[in-house]
Amino acid sequence: MFTGRCFCSDENGRRIFGQMWRNDASEMTCACSRKRAELEKSGRMTVSLHCTANGDYERLQCDDGICWCADPKTGQPTVTPVMEEDMKHLPCYSPLVTGEQYLRRCESLVHSLALIHKEQSEHGTNFLGHPTAFCDYDGSYGPYQIQNGIAYCTGRDGKILGSWQVMASEMSGMNCSEYI
Structure with a gap:
């Protein structure tokens, strides 16, 4: 009997957020992870749908200021949506x-940085020293972050793991999975 892991993938077979042990994965749909990947691929970078560890939808969803209780397999509202407040x-x-708020720490940082970037662009300025945050689809920090042009492997809490680092321009082969 095969007891490995099942991973979510996009329509091209590229691995995306979401995984489960094979013997627990019979109900796994990856619907939330696929929806987020689709929205991000279309150019929308401030998606706030929250996915479970297996790529399905969390029960509470908020996006674009609207919140609803979601069916975990489809993301469809199970009650009338309301304003986020x-x-x-x-x-x-x-x-x-x-x-108290829907966005998690990493997402709050990403949304704030997007607003700052938009405001600066409208005024013809661009501050290059701020960090670049990458969040997983559950709202936690992704496996790496960039600060002042240097890429670091990080934990789900955003803290730097180990002492390994590389210039962001040279991070194409970066693999932080040994720390996870």
């Missing part, structure tokens, strides 16, 4: 899981 009234809202 009213998400606490949804039956799927849990303060222990979500906290």
Whole structure:
């Protein structure tokens, strides 16, 4: 019996966020991961859909200021969507899981940096010293981050792992999986 892992992939077979042990993966759809990859591929970089570790939808979803309780397999609303400031009234809202705001730390940083970049562009300026954050589809930090032109392997909390680093311009073969 094969007991390896199953991974989510996009329509081209490229691996994306989401995985499970094979013996637990019979219900795994990867629908959330595929939707996020599709939205990002279309050029939308501030997608805030949250996916579970297996690539399905978390119960509470918010995107573009609207929140809803989602079917984990399809992402379709199971109740009438509400404005994000009213998400606490949804039956799927849990303060222990979500906290006071929907966006998680990494996502908040990415959204803030996007707003700063937009504001600077409108004024003809561009500050190059800010960090570049990469978030996983569950809102946690991705496997690497870039600060001042240097790429570091990082944990899900955004903390640098180990002492290995490389110039961001040379990171094409960077593999942080040994730290995970």
